[in-house]
Amino acid sequence: MIIGSVREIKKLESRVGLTPSSVKEYVSHGHKVYIEKNAGINSGFSDDDYINAGAEILDKAMDVWNKSDMIVKVKEPLEPEYKFFRDGLIIYTYLHLAADETLTQELMKRGVKSVAYETIELEDGKLPCLKPMSSVAGRLGVIEGAKHLQKPLGGSGILLSGVPGTRRANVTIIGAGTVGESAIKMAVGLGANVTVLDINVEKLTYLDDIYGNRVNTLYSNAHNIQESLAKSDLVISGVLLPGAKAPKIIKKEYYKDMAPGSVIVDVAIDQGGSTEVSKPTYHDNPTFIVDDIIHYCVANMPGAVPQTSTVALNNSTIRYGLMIANLGLEKAMNLSKPIKLGVNTYNGKCTCKGVCEAFELEYKVL
Numbered sequence: 001m002i003i004g005s006v007r008e009i010k011k012l013e014s015r016v017g018l019t020p021s022s023v024k025e026y027v028s029h030g031h032k033v034y035i036e037k038n039a040g041i042n043s044g045f046s047d048d049d050y051i052n053a054g055a056e057i058l059d060k061a062m063d064v065w066n067k068s069d070m071i072v073k074v075k076e077p078l079e080p081e082y083k084f085f086r087d088g089l090i091i092y093t094y095l096h097l098a099a100d101e102t103l104t105q106e107l108m109k110r111g112v113k114s115v116a117y118e119t120i121e122l123e124d125g126k127l128p129c130l131k132p133m134s135s136v137a138g139r140l141g142v143i144e145g146a147k148h149l150q151k152p153l154g155g156s157g158i159l160l161s162g163v164p165g166t167r168r169a170n171v172t173i174i175g176a177g178t179v180g181e182s183a184i185k186m187a188v189g190l191g192a193n194v195t196v197l198d199i200n201v202e203k204l205t206y207l208d209d210i211y212g213n214r215v216n217t218l219y220s221n222a223h224n225i226q227e228s229l230a231k232s233d234l235v236i237s238g239v240l241l242p243g244a245k246a247p248k249i250i251k252k253e254y255y256k257d258m259a260p261g262s263v264i265v266d267v268a269i270d271q272g273g274s275t276e277v278s279k280p281t282y283h284d285n286p287t288f289i290v291d292d293i294i295h296y297c298v299a300n301m302p303g304a305v306p307q308t309s310t311v312a313l314n315n316s317t318i319r320y321g322l323m324i325a326n327l328g329l330e331k332a333m334n335l336s337k338p339i340k341l342g343v344n345t346y347n348g349k350c351t352c353k354g355v356c357e358a359f360e361l362e363y364k365v366l
């Protein structure tokens, strides 16, 4: 198969779909790889690194798109990239289609076979290609939250750990999945008072076993969310219903009980966000204020630390990417249920249940 990777054009996105190590894997299995010039530079990889791994560098993104059977990216294709879509092209990347009807329609209309990292799902419900970026985003969420709690950035002015003789900050983490667990690790490590809410009692039990009385666990319902928010300096939301739009569980009416300058980091923004007022922001202007509450809603948080994120992502995506390249998408999805679940659009149809439900599209079972 001919595989291509292009420079990401999303604002301040510095990751890249393929590392030189992944290129080496594809090439050693007999595939041809094209990389757009300077695509990996912000992740710490020069064109020479890719050439040494066996890739060919092309000057223009257009040539990489047109010559490749499968494009391996990081973020969802943006409007200027739609013109490169064509019948039968495989795009293997994060798509988050439930939050983007236009892209869904374009992929279907142009017959793209799209495989979304975030819906590749194992038998036990785990999402192996979402996990590494969620680990990064959960950790970063606490760092960014702590930063925006500082007074010069508009925050209430509390240090997460406090110091002897002062109170510790209250951090509420909603969703105890990968984002949540990573955020808990950081927030507990920084000495904050941590409360975690989830609808999955098994996860809460696990956290209770691991952290004992260093975290408070609460079942996630409207009452507990409202009460926890009223006491919170920092809220981190990492809720997810796989493939579907994020539930709007943080209501605007709760803000009246919160201290001005408190911060909400809505990590779930890439699935539409979990507050009623969330809208995507970028790294160069990451926050906005509603009712004195600071909202951090960057949809590509791991893009801020590309040297970590690109490698972590490739460690997970290479396995399924290689199966698709070696077997062809059709055989790969028949042999691998996780890959089948990753296919979001196929031959003009929507093949991901959550996406179909989001836009009332006919669901085509593969």
Ligand SMILES: NC(=O)c1ccc[n+]([C@@H]2O[C@H](COP(=O)([O-])OP(=O)(O)OC[C@H]3O[C@@H](n4cnc5c(N)ncnc54)[C@H](O)[C@@H]3O)[C@@H](O)[C@H]2O)c1
Binding pocket: 118, 127, 130, 131, 133, 134, 135, 137, 174, 175, 176, 177, 178, 179, 180, 197, 198, 199, 200, 203, 220, 238, 239, 240, 241, 246, 247, 249, 266, 267, 268, 269, 270, 271, 298, 299, 300, 301, 302
């Ligand atoms: N903004 C970014 O840059 C970025 C980066 C990585 C991941 N994400 C997003 O973060 C979100 C979480 O990812 P994850 O890997 O942790 O998912 P996950 O599946 O591991 O965890 C999601 C958790 O949410 C819980 N949940 C579902 N509904 C809930 C509710 N009503 N109340 C409380 N908990 C609820 C689930 O039980 C689960 O434990 C996803 O939307 C993902 O796309 C965003």
